Ligand SMILES: O=P(O)(O)OC[C@H]1O[C@H](OP(=O)(O)OP(=O)(O)O)[C@H](O)[C@@H]1O
């Protein structure tokens with residue numbers, strides 16, 4: 001069945017905010033190389049759009065974790081599917097997420113990655129849904145704070161669909 005998607009944040013607004021974040025990071029990391037880590041799969045669209053706009057040198061790596069599977073509710077268990085390819089020791093790491101919801105995924109990743117002794121560590125998320133937080137945690141940089149709705153698009157899926165939508169939307173029943 002075709003589902004109708006309502007736009008919550010349109011493409012131009014998302015892109016303008018990503019440009020602002022890129023400018024902020026480029027200033028903060030002047031003279032350094034940012035090692036950006038994308039959390040698969042949701043962060044890929046945000047990561048690419050952000051990376052293209054950074055004016056400092058960039059290296060990239062990916063981790064894959066999953067806790068939602070095909071559900072719209074977190075299973076409560078974060079499962080590591082793929083670890084990083086390279087060591088982050090001594091590097092200026094920026095972890096890129098599409099959304100911080102319960103906070104479980106980021107809490108799990110932050111605990112693992114901080115133990116690996118990066119020179120610095122920051123978390124950037126495109127979306128923050130603070131109403132559903134079960135772990136006390138704040139990202140360093142947030143694109144948009146959103147209400148408690150299950151969103152899709154710009155990398156975010158519902159049962160693996162809609163990641164390719166160029167805007168943030170909500171499925172209207
Ligand atoms: O704050 P939380 O409640 O942990 O939710 C946020 C996480 O959930 C989603 O990942 P998902 O498990 O759906 O994997 P995916 O990125 O492959 O879709 C999203 O991409 C975040 O990584």
Ligand code: HPA
Pocket residue numbers: 068099101102149150151152156157158
């Ligand atoms: O609102 C959401 N949409 C898609 N994936 C998610 N993972 C956590 N929250 C969400």
Ligand SMILES: [Mg+2]
Pocket residue numbers: 042068069156157
């Ligand atoms: Mg998902």
